[in-house]
Amino acid sequence: MxxxxxxxxxxxxxxxxxxGTAGWAVGGEQTAVTGPPAGAAAWRADHFLHRPLPDPATATPREVARFFAVLDDTRRHDLAARHPLVVGNLDGTPIPLRYEANRLALTAERERERARAADRLLPAHERERAGELAGRYERLLAPGRQILAFDPRxxxxxxxxxxxxxxxxxxxxxxxxxxxxxxxxxxxxxxxxxxxxxxxxxxxxxxxxxxxxxxxxxxxxxxxxxxxxxxxxxxxxxxxxxxxxxxxxxxxxxxxxxxxxxxxxxxxxxxxxxxxxxxxxxxxxxxxxxxxxxxxxxxxxxxxxxxxxxxxxxxxxxxxxxxxxxxxxxxxxxxxxxxxxxxxxxxxxxxxxxxxxxxxxxxxxxxxxxxxxxxxxxxxxxx
CATH class of the missing domain: 3.40.50.1820 (Alpha/Beta hydrolase fold, catalytic domain)
Structure with missing residues:
Protein backbone atom coordinates (compact mmCIF):
# COMPACT_ATOMS: atom_id res chain seq x y z
CA MET A 1 0.00 0.00 0.00
CA GLY A 20 6.90 23.97 -13.82
CA THR A 21 10.21 23.35 -15.54
CA ALA A 22 12.15 25.75 -17.73
CA GLY A 23 9.36 28.29 -17.71
CA TRP A 24 7.26 26.28 -20.16
CA ALA A 25 3.55 26.95 -20.20
CA VAL A 26 1.01 24.20 -19.73
CA GLY A 27 -0.34 23.47 -23.20
CA GLY A 28 -3.90 22.91 -24.40
CA GLU A 29 -5.14 19.65 -25.85
CA GLN A 30 -4.17 19.17 -29.49
CA THR A 31 -6.21 17.49 -32.22
CA ALA A 32 -4.03 14.94 -33.99
CA VAL A 33 -3.89 15.02 -37.78
CA THR A 34 -4.44 11.42 -38.85
CA GLY A 35 -5.50 9.43 -41.88
CA PRO A 36 -4.64 9.88 -45.55
CA PRO A 37 -3.24 13.12 -47.04
CA ALA A 38 -5.43 16.11 -47.79
CA GLY A 39 -7.05 15.77 -51.21
CA ALA A 40 -7.42 11.98 -50.98
CA ALA A 41 -11.09 12.07 -52.02
CA ALA A 42 -10.32 13.90 -55.28
CA TRP A 43 -7.43 11.50 -55.92
CA ARG A 44 -9.70 8.46 -55.52
CA ALA A 45 -12.27 9.98 -57.88
CA ASP A 46 -9.72 10.72 -60.63
CA HIS A 47 -9.87 8.19 -63.49
CA PHE A 48 -7.65 9.93 -66.01
CA LEU A 49 -5.38 6.87 -66.13
CA HIS A 50 -8.47 4.73 -66.81
CA ARG A 51 -7.78 2.61 -63.76
CA PRO A 52 -8.04 3.17 -60.00
CA LEU A 53 -5.25 5.04 -58.28
CA PRO A 54 -3.86 3.43 -55.09
CA ASP A 55 -6.07 4.36 -52.16
CA PRO A 56 -3.99 6.51 -49.76
CA ALA A 57 -5.92 5.04 -46.82
CA THR A 58 -5.36 1.36 -47.62
CA ALA A 59 -2.53 0.89 -50.12
CA THR A 60 0.79 -0.12 -48.55
CA PRO A 61 3.93 1.87 -49.37
CA ARG A 62 5.21 -1.11 -51.37
CA GLU A 63 2.01 -1.13 -53.42
CA VAL A 64 2.40 2.61 -54.01
CA ALA A 65 6.03 2.09 -55.07
CA ARG A 66 5.00 -0.63 -57.54
CA PHE A 67 2.25 1.61 -58.95
CA PHE A 68 4.66 4.45 -59.73
CA ALA A 69 7.38 2.09 -60.99
CA VAL A 70 5.31 1.20 -64.08
CA LEU A 71 4.32 4.78 -64.93
CA ASP A 72 6.28 6.82 -67.45
CA ASP A 73 7.62 10.25 -66.49
CA THR A 74 4.75 12.08 -68.21
CA ARG A 75 2.11 10.27 -66.17
CA ARG A 76 4.08 10.79 -62.95
CA HIS A 77 4.35 14.54 -63.53
CA ASP A 78 0.68 14.70 -64.48
CA LEU A 79 -0.31 13.12 -61.19
CA ALA A 80 1.94 15.47 -59.21
CA ALA A 81 0.35 18.47 -60.94
CA ARG A 82 -3.22 17.23 -60.47
CA HIS A 83 -2.84 16.10 -56.84
CA PRO A 84 0.24 17.71 -55.29
CA LEU A 85 -0.82 17.26 -51.65
CA VAL A 86 -1.44 13.54 -52.16
CA VAL A 87 1.65 12.78 -54.24
CA GLY A 88 3.84 14.87 -51.96
CA ASN A 89 2.76 12.94 -48.86
CA LEU A 90 2.09 9.44 -50.23
CA ASP A 91 4.67 7.09 -48.74
CA GLY A 92 6.21 4.86 -51.38
CA THR A 93 6.15 7.61 -54.03
CA PRO A 94 9.57 8.24 -55.66
CA ILE A 95 11.38 10.87 -53.60
CA PRO A 96 12.19 13.29 -56.48
CA LEU A 97 8.51 13.26 -57.44
CA ARG A 98 7.56 14.11 -53.85
CA TYR A 99 9.93 17.09 -53.96
CA GLU A 100 8.23 18.26 -57.16
CA ALA A 101 4.71 17.79 -55.80
CA ASN A 102 5.47 19.59 -52.56
CA ARG A 103 6.91 22.57 -54.42
CA LEU A 104 3.61 22.77 -56.29
CA ALA A 105 1.61 22.45 -53.06
CA LEU A 106 3.73 25.06 -51.26
CA THR A 107 3.40 27.46 -54.21
CA ALA A 108 -0.39 27.08 -54.20
CA GLU A 109 -0.58 27.65 -50.43
CA ARG A 110 1.74 30.68 -50.69
CA GLU A 111 -0.47 32.28 -53.34
CA ARG A 112 -3.61 31.55 -51.34
CA GLU A 113 -2.17 33.20 -48.24
CA ARG A 114 -0.87 36.17 -50.23
CA ALA A 115 -4.40 36.74 -51.53
CA ARG A 116 -5.78 36.55 -47.99
CA ALA A 117 -3.12 38.97 -46.73
CA ALA A 118 -4.26 41.49 -49.36
CA ASP A 119 -7.99 41.00 -48.73
CA ARG A 120 -9.22 44.14 -46.94
CA LEU A 121 -12.49 42.43 -46.09
CA LEU A 122 -10.66 40.19 -43.61
CA PRO A 123 -9.86 41.34 -40.06
CA ALA A 124 -6.37 42.75 -39.57
CA HIS A 125 -5.19 39.83 -37.43
CA GLU A 126 -6.22 37.33 -40.13
CA ARG A 127 -4.39 39.33 -42.81
CA GLU A 128 -1.31 39.46 -40.60
CA ARG A 129 -1.43 35.73 -39.99
CA ALA A 130 -1.82 35.09 -43.72
CA GLY A 131 1.21 37.27 -44.46
CA GLU A 132 3.30 35.29 -41.97
CA LEU A 133 2.24 31.99 -43.54
CA ALA A 134 3.00 33.26 -47.05
CA GLY A 135 6.48 34.26 -45.90
CA ARG A 136 7.04 30.86 -44.30
CA TYR A 137 6.00 29.06 -47.49
CA GLU A 138 8.27 31.35 -49.49
CA ARG A 139 11.24 30.32 -47.34
CA LEU A 140 10.42 26.65 -47.83
CA LEU A 141 10.45 27.25 -51.59
CA ALA A 142 14.02 28.56 -51.53
CA PRO A 143 16.27 26.91 -54.14
CA GLY A 144 17.91 23.72 -52.94
CA ARG A 145 15.36 22.83 -50.26
CA GLN A 146 14.09 19.25 -50.57
CA ILE A 147 10.65 19.06 -48.98
CA LEU A 148 9.67 15.43 -48.62
CA ALA A 149 6.34 16.00 -46.87
CA PHE A 150 4.12 19.04 -46.46
CA ASP A 151 0.69 19.02 -44.84
CA PRO A 152 -0.90 22.43 -44.10
CA ARG A 153 -3.64 20.96 -41.90
Whole structure:
Protein backbone atom coordinates (compact mmCIF):
# COMPACT_ATOMS: atom_id res chain seq x y z
CA MET A 1 0.00 0.00 0.00
CA UNK A 2 2.82 2.36 0.81
CA UNK A 3 4.50 1.73 -2.52
CA UNK A 4 1.17 2.22 -4.30
CA UNK A 5 0.70 5.59 -2.60
CA UNK A 6 4.20 6.65 -3.63
CA UNK A 7 3.35 5.69 -7.21
CA UNK A 8 0.16 7.74 -7.11
CA UNK A 9 2.07 10.73 -5.79
CA UNK A 10 4.66 10.33 -8.54
CA UNK A 11 1.91 10.15 -11.14
CA UNK A 12 0.40 13.36 -9.85
CA UNK A 13 3.81 14.99 -9.85
CA UNK A 14 4.59 14.01 -13.44
CA UNK A 15 2.66 16.85 -15.03
CA UNK A 16 3.40 19.24 -12.14
CA UNK A 17 7.16 18.84 -12.52
CA UNK A 18 7.02 19.06 -16.28
CA UNK A 19 4.75 22.09 -16.30
CA GLY A 20 6.90 23.97 -13.82
CA THR A 21 10.21 23.35 -15.54
CA ALA A 22 12.15 25.75 -17.73
CA GLY A 23 9.36 28.29 -17.71
CA TRP A 24 7.26 26.28 -20.16
CA ALA A 25 3.55 26.95 -20.20
CA VAL A 26 1.01 24.20 -19.73
CA GLY A 27 -0.34 23.47 -23.20
CA GLY A 28 -3.90 22.91 -24.40
CA GLU A 29 -5.14 19.65 -25.85
CA GLN A 30 -4.17 19.17 -29.49
CA THR A 31 -6.21 17.49 -32.22
CA ALA A 32 -4.03 14.94 -33.99
CA VAL A 33 -3.89 15.02 -37.78
CA THR A 34 -4.44 11.42 -38.85
CA GLY A 35 -5.50 9.43 -41.88
CA PRO A 36 -4.64 9.88 -45.55
CA PRO A 37 -3.24 13.12 -47.04
CA ALA A 38 -5.43 16.11 -47.79
CA GLY A 39 -7.05 15.77 -51.21
CA ALA A 40 -7.42 11.98 -50.98
CA ALA A 41 -11.09 12.07 -52.02
CA ALA A 42 -10.32 13.90 -55.28
CA TRP A 43 -7.43 11.50 -55.92
CA ARG A 44 -9.70 8.46 -55.52
CA ALA A 45 -12.27 9.98 -57.88
CA ASP A 46 -9.72 10.72 -60.63
CA HIS A 47 -9.87 8.19 -63.49
CA PHE A 48 -7.65 9.93 -66.01
CA LEU A 49 -5.38 6.87 -66.13
CA HIS A 50 -8.47 4.73 -66.81
CA ARG A 51 -7.78 2.61 -63.76
CA PRO A 52 -8.04 3.17 -60.00
CA LEU A 53 -5.25 5.04 -58.28
CA PRO A 54 -3.86 3.43 -55.09
CA ASP A 55 -6.07 4.36 -52.16
CA PRO A 56 -3.99 6.51 -49.76
CA ALA A 57 -5.92 5.04 -46.82
CA THR A 58 -5.36 1.36 -47.62
CA ALA A 59 -2.53 0.89 -50.12
CA THR A 60 0.79 -0.12 -48.55
CA PRO A 61 3.93 1.87 -49.37
CA ARG A 62 5.21 -1.11 -51.37
CA GLU A 63 2.01 -1.13 -53.42
CA VAL A 64 2.40 2.61 -54.01
CA ALA A 65 6.03 2.09 -55.07
CA ARG A 66 5.00 -0.63 -57.54
CA PHE A 67 2.25 1.61 -58.95
CA PHE A 68 4.66 4.45 -59.73
CA ALA A 69 7.38 2.09 -60.99
CA VAL A 70 5.31 1.20 -64.08
CA LEU A 71 4.32 4.78 -64.93
CA ASP A 72 6.28 6.82 -67.45
CA ASP A 73 7.62 10.25 -66.49
CA THR A 74 4.75 12.08 -68.21
CA ARG A 75 2.11 10.27 -66.17
CA ARG A 76 4.08 10.79 -62.95
CA HIS A 77 4.35 14.54 -63.53
CA ASP A 78 0.68 14.70 -64.48
CA LEU A 79 -0.31 13.12 -61.19
CA ALA A 80 1.94 15.47 -59.21
CA ALA A 81 0.35 18.47 -60.94
CA ARG A 82 -3.22 17.23 -60.47
CA HIS A 83 -2.84 16.10 -56.84
CA PRO A 84 0.24 17.71 -55.29
CA LEU A 85 -0.82 17.26 -51.65
CA VAL A 86 -1.44 13.54 -52.16
CA VAL A 87 1.65 12.78 -54.24
CA GLY A 88 3.84 14.87 -51.96
CA ASN A 89 2.76 12.94 -48.86
CA LEU A 90 2.09 9.44 -50.23
CA ASP A 91 4.67 7.09 -48.74
CA GLY A 92 6.21 4.86 -51.38
CA THR A 93 6.15 7.61 -54.03
CA PRO A 94 9.57 8.24 -55.66
CA ILE A 95 11.38 10.87 -53.60
CA PRO A 96 12.19 13.29 -56.48
CA LEU A 97 8.51 13.26 -57.44
CA ARG A 98 7.56 14.11 -53.85
CA TYR A 99 9.93 17.09 -53.96
CA GLU A 100 8.23 18.26 -57.16
CA ALA A 101 4.71 17.79 -55.80
CA ASN A 102 5.47 19.59 -52.56
CA ARG A 103 6.91 22.57 -54.42
CA LEU A 104 3.61 22.77 -56.29
CA ALA A 105 1.61 22.45 -53.06
CA LEU A 106 3.73 25.06 -51.26
CA THR A 107 3.40 27.46 -54.21
CA ALA A 108 -0.39 27.08 -54.20
CA GLU A 109 -0.58 27.65 -50.43
CA ARG A 110 1.74 30.68 -50.69
CA GLU A 111 -0.47 32.28 -53.34
CA ARG A 112 -3.61 31.55 -51.34
CA GLU A 113 -2.17 33.20 -48.24
CA ARG A 114 -0.87 36.17 -50.23
CA ALA A 115 -4.40 36.74 -51.53
CA ARG A 116 -5.78 36.55 -47.99
CA ALA A 117 -3.12 38.97 -46.73
CA ALA A 118 -4.26 41.49 -49.36
CA ASP A 119 -7.99 41.00 -48.73
CA ARG A 120 -9.22 44.14 -46.94
CA LEU A 121 -12.49 42.43 -46.09
CA LEU A 122 -10.66 40.19 -43.61
CA PRO A 123 -9.86 41.34 -40.06
CA ALA A 124 -6.37 42.75 -39.57
CA HIS A 125 -5.19 39.83 -37.43
CA GLU A 126 -6.22 37.33 -40.13
CA ARG A 127 -4.39 39.33 -42.81
CA GLU A 128 -1.31 39.46 -40.60
CA ARG A 129 -1.43 35.73 -39.99
CA ALA A 130 -1.82 35.09 -43.72
CA GLY A 131 1.21 37.27 -44.46
CA GLU A 132 3.30 35.29 -41.97
CA LEU A 133 2.24 31.99 -43.54
CA ALA A 134 3.00 33.26 -47.05
CA GLY A 135 6.48 34.26 -45.90
CA ARG A 136 7.04 30.86 -44.30
CA TYR A 137 6.00 29.06 -47.49
CA GLU A 138 8.27 31.35 -49.49
CA ARG A 139 11.24 30.32 -47.34
CA LEU A 140 10.42 26.65 -47.83
CA LEU A 141 10.45 27.25 -51.59
CA ALA A 142 14.02 28.56 -51.53
CA PRO A 143 16.27 26.91 -54.14
CA GLY A 144 17.91 23.72 -52.94
CA ARG A 145 15.36 22.83 -50.26
CA GLN A 146 14.09 19.25 -50.57
CA ILE A 147 10.65 19.06 -48.98
CA LEU A 148 9.67 15.43 -48.62
CA ALA A 149 6.34 16.00 -46.87
CA PHE A 150 4.12 19.04 -46.46
CA ASP A 151 0.69 19.02 -44.84
CA PRO A 152 -0.90 22.43 -44.10
CA ARG A 153 -3.64 20.96 -41.90
CA UNK A 154 -3.68 21.76 -38.19
CA UNK A 155 -0.43 23.44 -37.09
CA UNK A 156 1.29 22.13 -40.22
CA UNK A 157 3.60 19.15 -40.69
CA UNK A 158 6.83 18.92 -42.64
CA UNK A 159 9.74 16.68 -43.57
CA UNK A 160 12.93 17.82 -45.29
CA UNK A 161 15.90 15.91 -46.70
CA UNK A 162 19.46 17.13 -46.19
CA UNK A 163 21.96 15.57 -48.57
CA UNK A 164 21.32 13.39 -51.62
CA UNK A 165 19.05 10.58 -50.45
CA UNK A 166 19.26 8.65 -53.71
CA UNK A 167 23.06 8.54 -53.60
CA UNK A 168 23.44 8.09 -49.84
CA UNK A 169 25.02 4.96 -48.41
CA UNK A 170 24.37 5.95 -44.77
CA UNK A 171 21.13 7.62 -43.69
CA UNK A 172 19.32 8.90 -40.61
CA UNK A 173 15.91 10.25 -39.61
CA UNK A 174 15.35 12.77 -36.80
CA UNK A 175 12.04 12.66 -34.87
CA UNK A 176 11.45 15.76 -32.67
CA UNK A 177 9.43 16.24 -29.50
CA UNK A 178 6.97 18.84 -28.18
CA UNK A 179 6.26 22.26 -29.68
CA UNK A 180 7.43 21.39 -33.19
CA UNK A 181 5.29 22.26 -36.19
CA UNK A 182 5.49 24.20 -39.43
CA UNK A 183 6.29 27.44 -37.58
CA UNK A 184 9.09 26.04 -35.41
CA UNK A 185 10.56 23.44 -37.79
CA UNK A 186 13.62 25.52 -38.61
CA UNK A 187 13.43 28.41 -36.15
CA UNK A 188 16.74 30.10 -35.36
CA UNK A 189 16.16 30.21 -31.60
CA UNK A 190 17.19 26.97 -29.84
CA UNK A 191 18.11 25.61 -33.26
CA UNK A 192 19.61 22.35 -32.03
CA UNK A 193 16.22 21.59 -30.51
CA UNK A 194 14.54 21.84 -33.92
CA UNK A 195 14.37 19.00 -36.45
CA UNK A 196 16.09 21.11 -39.10
CA UNK A 197 18.93 22.10 -36.77
CA UNK A 198 19.43 18.56 -35.51
CA UNK A 199 19.44 17.08 -39.01
CA UNK A 200 21.85 19.65 -40.44
CA UNK A 201 24.24 19.22 -37.51
CA UNK A 202 24.15 15.42 -37.75
CA UNK A 203 24.82 15.45 -41.49
CA UNK A 204 27.75 17.85 -41.03
CA UNK A 205 29.28 15.58 -38.38
CA UNK A 206 28.76 12.46 -40.51
CA UNK A 207 30.48 14.22 -43.41
CA UNK A 208 33.33 15.34 -41.15
CA UNK A 209 33.91 11.81 -39.89
CA UNK A 210 33.48 10.03 -43.23
CA UNK A 211 33.93 12.53 -46.07
CA UNK A 212 34.00 9.78 -48.69
CA UNK A 213 30.72 8.19 -47.56
CA UNK A 214 27.62 9.74 -49.18
CA UNK A 215 25.14 10.49 -46.40
CA UNK A 216 21.69 12.04 -45.98
CA UNK A 217 19.47 12.93 -43.04
CA UNK A 218 15.72 13.53 -42.93
CA UNK A 219 14.16 15.93 -40.44
CA UNK A 220 10.69 14.43 -39.91
CA UNK A 221 8.03 16.54 -38.21
CA UNK A 222 5.18 14.45 -39.56
CA UNK A 223 2.95 14.19 -36.51
CA UNK A 224 0.96 16.46 -34.19
CA UNK A 225 3.24 17.25 -31.25
CA UNK A 226 2.19 18.41 -27.77
CA UNK A 227 2.20 22.16 -27.16
CA UNK A 228 3.83 23.23 -23.93
CA UNK A 229 3.98 20.62 -21.21
CA UNK A 230 0.65 19.36 -19.96
CA UNK A 231 -1.52 16.27 -20.28
CA UNK A 232 -0.69 15.84 -23.97
CA UNK A 233 3.00 15.59 -23.08
CA UNK A 234 2.34 13.27 -20.13
CA UNK A 235 0.13 10.80 -22.03
CA UNK A 236 0.59 8.66 -25.11
CA UNK A 237 -2.43 9.82 -27.14
CA UNK A 238 -0.52 11.98 -29.61
CA UNK A 239 2.39 9.53 -29.64
CA UNK A 240 0.10 6.70 -30.72
CA UNK A 241 -1.21 8.76 -33.63
CA UNK A 242 2.34 9.84 -34.49
CA UNK A 243 3.70 6.29 -34.30
CA UNK A 244 1.29 5.10 -37.00
CA UNK A 245 2.46 7.92 -39.27
CA UNK A 246 6.14 7.26 -38.52
CA UNK A 247 5.71 3.53 -39.19
CA UNK A 248 4.23 4.24 -42.59
CA UNK A 249 6.86 6.85 -43.39
CA UNK A 250 9.73 4.46 -42.59
CA UNK A 251 8.04 1.67 -44.55
CA UNK A 252 7.85 4.08 -47.49
CA UNK A 253 11.60 4.69 -47.34
CA UNK A 254 12.22 0.94 -47.15
CA UNK A 255 9.97 0.33 -50.17
CA UNK A 256 12.28 2.53 -52.24
CA UNK A 257 15.27 0.26 -51.43
CA UNK A 258 17.86 2.68 -49.97
CA UNK A 259 21.48 1.62 -49.74
CA UNK A 260 21.19 1.19 -45.97
CA UNK A 261 18.26 1.40 -43.53
CA UNK A 262 18.33 4.60 -41.46
CA UNK A 263 19.25 5.21 -37.86
CA UNK A 264 16.31 6.98 -36.20
CA UNK A 265 17.10 9.64 -33.56
CA UNK A 266 14.20 10.38 -31.24
CA UNK A 267 14.27 13.49 -29.06
CA UNK A 268 12.16 13.98 -25.93
CA UNK A 269 8.48 13.21 -26.66
CA UNK A 270 9.69 11.92 -30.02
CA UNK A 271 11.21 8.97 -28.15
CA UNK A 272 7.70 8.06 -26.96
CA UNK A 273 6.60 8.09 -30.61
CA UNK A 274 9.59 5.96 -31.60
CA UNK A 275 9.02 3.50 -28.76
CA UNK A 276 5.50 2.85 -30.01
CA UNK A 277 6.56 2.81 -33.66
CA UNK A 278 9.51 0.46 -33.07
CA UNK A 279 7.30 -2.53 -32.36
CA UNK A 280 7.39 -4.69 -35.45
CA UNK A 281 10.04 -2.69 -37.31
CA UNK A 282 12.75 -5.01 -38.57
CA UNK A 283 16.39 -4.39 -39.39
CA UNK A 284 15.56 -3.95 -43.07
CA UNK A 285 13.51 -0.85 -42.29
CA UNK A 286 15.48 0.70 -39.40
CA UNK A 287 19.03 -0.09 -38.31
CA UNK A 288 19.05 1.80 -35.00
CA UNK A 289 16.64 3.60 -32.68
CA UNK A 290 18.35 6.23 -30.51
CA UNK A 291 16.47 7.92 -27.63
CA UNK A 292 17.75 11.24 -26.26
CA UNK A 293 16.30 13.51 -23.59
CA UNK A 294 13.71 10.77 -23.17
CA UNK A 295 10.83 10.69 -20.67
CA UNK A 296 10.37 6.99 -21.51
CA UNK A 297 9.47 4.83 -24.50
CA UNK A 298 6.27 3.22 -23.23
CA UNK A 299 8.14 -0.03 -22.67
CA UNK A 300 9.67 -1.69 -19.63
CA UNK A 301 12.82 -2.73 -21.49
CA UNK A 302 14.56 -2.55 -24.84
CA UNK A 303 13.56 -6.15 -25.55
CA UNK A 304 9.91 -5.22 -24.93
CA UNK A 305 10.06 -3.00 -28.01
CA UNK A 306 10.17 -6.18 -30.11
CA UNK A 307 12.22 -4.57 -32.85
CA UNK A 308 15.04 -5.88 -34.96
CA UNK A 309 16.78 -2.50 -34.69
CA UNK A 310 19.54 -1.77 -32.17
CA UNK A 311 18.16 0.29 -29.28
CA UNK A 312 20.30 3.08 -27.82
CA UNK A 313 19.69 5.53 -24.99
CA UNK A 314 21.64 8.75 -24.55
CA UNK A 315 22.88 9.57 -21.08
CA UNK A 316 21.19 12.72 -19.80
CA UNK A 317 23.40 15.62 -18.88
CA UNK A 318 22.92 17.13 -15.43
CA UNK A 319 21.16 20.23 -16.78
CA UNK A 320 18.50 18.31 -18.72
CA UNK A 321 15.23 18.96 -16.87
CA UNK A 322 13.69 15.75 -18.23
CA UNK A 323 15.70 13.91 -15.57
CA UNK A 324 13.33 15.33 -12.94
CA UNK A 325 10.28 13.74 -14.55
CA UNK A 326 9.20 10.54 -12.75
CA UNK A 327 9.68 7.42 -14.88
CA UNK A 328 6.40 5.60 -14.43
CA UNK A 329 3.20 4.76 -16.21
CA UNK A 330 -0.08 4.72 -14.33
CA UNK A 331 -3.66 5.48 -15.37
CA UNK A 332 -2.37 6.69 -18.73
CA UNK A 333 0.10 9.16 -17.20
CA UNK A 334 3.85 8.90 -17.74
CA UNK A 335 5.89 6.98 -20.28
CA UNK A 336 7.40 4.16 -18.29
CA UNK A 337 10.92 3.01 -17.52
CA UNK A 338 13.99 5.20 -17.90
CA UNK A 339 15.71 4.08 -21.14
CA UNK A 340 19.11 4.99 -19.65
CA UNK A 341 18.68 2.71 -16.61
CA UNK A 342 20.72 -0.53 -16.53
CA UNK A 343 17.53 -2.61 -16.20
CA UNK A 344 16.14 -1.22 -19.46
CA UNK A 345 18.95 -2.85 -21.42
CA UNK A 346 19.59 -0.25 -24.12
CA UNK A 347 23.08 0.48 -25.39
CA UNK A 348 24.24 3.68 -23.73
CA UNK A 349 25.49 6.73 -25.62
CA UNK A 350 27.73 9.21 -23.73
CA UNK A 351 26.77 12.88 -23.97
CA UNK A 352 29.83 14.69 -22.64
CA UNK A 353 29.74 18.38 -23.47
CA UNK A 354 25.97 18.58 -23.93
CA UNK A 355 24.06 21.01 -21.75
CA UNK A 356 20.32 21.18 -21.21
CA UNK A 357 17.44 19.42 -22.91
CA UNK A 358 18.04 20.56 -26.48
CA UNK A 359 21.82 20.55 -26.83
CA UNK A 360 22.59 16.94 -27.73
CA UNK A 361 23.18 17.76 -31.41
CA UNK A 362 25.36 20.81 -30.74
CA UNK A 363 28.73 20.74 -32.53
CA UNK A 364 31.60 19.59 -30.34
CA UNK A 365 29.49 17.48 -28.01
CA UNK A 366 30.26 13.84 -27.42
CA UNK A 367 26.62 12.98 -28.08
CA UNK A 368 26.74 14.41 -31.61
CA UNK A 369 30.01 12.61 -32.31
CA UNK A 370 28.51 9.30 -31.21
CA UNK A 371 25.25 9.91 -33.06
CA UNK A 372 27.25 10.24 -36.27
CA UNK A 373 29.16 7.05 -35.47
CA UNK A 374 25.89 5.19 -35.01
CA UNK A 375 24.46 6.56 -38.26
CA UNK A 376 27.68 5.62 -40.07
CA UNK A 377 27.66 2.13 -38.56
CA UNK A 378 30.98 2.53 -36.77
CA UNK A 379 29.53 1.11 -33.57
CA UNK A 380 32.82 0.15 -31.94
CA UNK A 381 33.66 3.85 -31.55
CA UNK A 382 30.62 4.44 -29.30
CA UNK A 383 32.06 3.88 -25.83
Missing amino acids: RRFKRTLVAAALTTTVMA GRGQLAEVYGDWAAARRTAVVVPGSDIDLASFDRTKDRFGTPAGMARSLLAEMTRQAPDTPAAVIAWAGYTTPVGVGLDAATGRLAEAGAARLDRFLAGLSALAPAAPPAVFCHSYGSVVCGLAARGLDGAEVADVVALGSPGMRADSASALHTGARVWATRRNAADWIGRVPHLRLFGLGHGADPTSPDFGARLVPSDGAHGHSDYFAPGTGSLRHFAEIALGTYAAVS
